[in-house]
Amino acid sequence: MFRRLARGLVVLLLVVGVPFALYAAWVSHQLPPVAPLRDENPAQTSYMRRAISQGQLAEGASVSWMPLSSMSSPLVCGLVKAEDTVFFQHGGFNYRQTYQAILGRLSGRVVGHSTITMQLARNLFLGPEQTFQRKLREVLLTLDLERELDKRRILELYLNVMELGPGVWGVAQASQHYFQKTPAQLDAFEGTLLAAIAPAPRQPLTGDNLERARKKQASVLWRMYVSGLLDPAGYQAMVLRHQGVFQALAKGVTLEEALRLPVPPDAPP
DSSP states (O other), rough: OHHHHHHHHHHHHHHHHHHHHHHHHHHTTTOOOOGGGGGGGOOHHHHHHHHHHHSSTTTTTTOOOOOOSSOOOHHHHHHHHHHHTTTTTTSSSOOOHHHHHHHHHHHTTOOOOOHHHHHHHHHHHHOOOHHHHHHHHHHHHHHHHHHHHOHHHHHHHHHOOOOOOOOOOOHHHHHIISSOOGGGGHHHHHHHHHHHHHHHSSOOOOHHHHHHHHHHHHHHHHHHHHTTTHHHHHHHHHHHHHHHHHHHHHHHHHHOOOOOOOTTTTTTO
């Protein structure tokens, strides 16, 4: 009985596994090379090219490049803590988060599980299509990125090409658009606010999206505090600014308008 079952499993693996391996090899052969990204800074992403083709972005639109060394620590730390806390420990995939996402879907909840590397692969090379082949390409490109690039380079690429608002690409453009600053000048409040809008950059901050962004920034600020990146006074000041902006957003003003309002008492400018 056991031998018959074992033979059946072997046959099943051969029938399913071999064709899948051949298909994955074929898909892998069609992928763009990622090794040039060690030295080359991409001017556009696949999402930018898609927006240009749909008339949503000017033909000559490009990324405003900023080296990682020119970004403030609160900005970088805030975005990493928000998007991929164990980025520097994993090899491209957070299996625990993936497991939680599967359980969440089974219970009707949407739980994100994409790592920074997976998001970079999607932003640079893929599109929003929800197909098996696109997901397989994302997995294979993630493996390629982790193999060919070091973590700092992956993070630098990600921060420069992520979408942070309609027509706003990368932290350099976002810093100027929202705060009239350079990435080197951003503090923890500003960095975590960008992290809060990153999951849905084209959606207005109203309704459920407003509440999600509010909880996201509050959570990241708290994690920065408990990990020692913010002292008690600094954390309290960030919370006051957070509350002031989201109270204004709840009244229907835009994010740009909310950020121009007077800073709450006891909060630094």
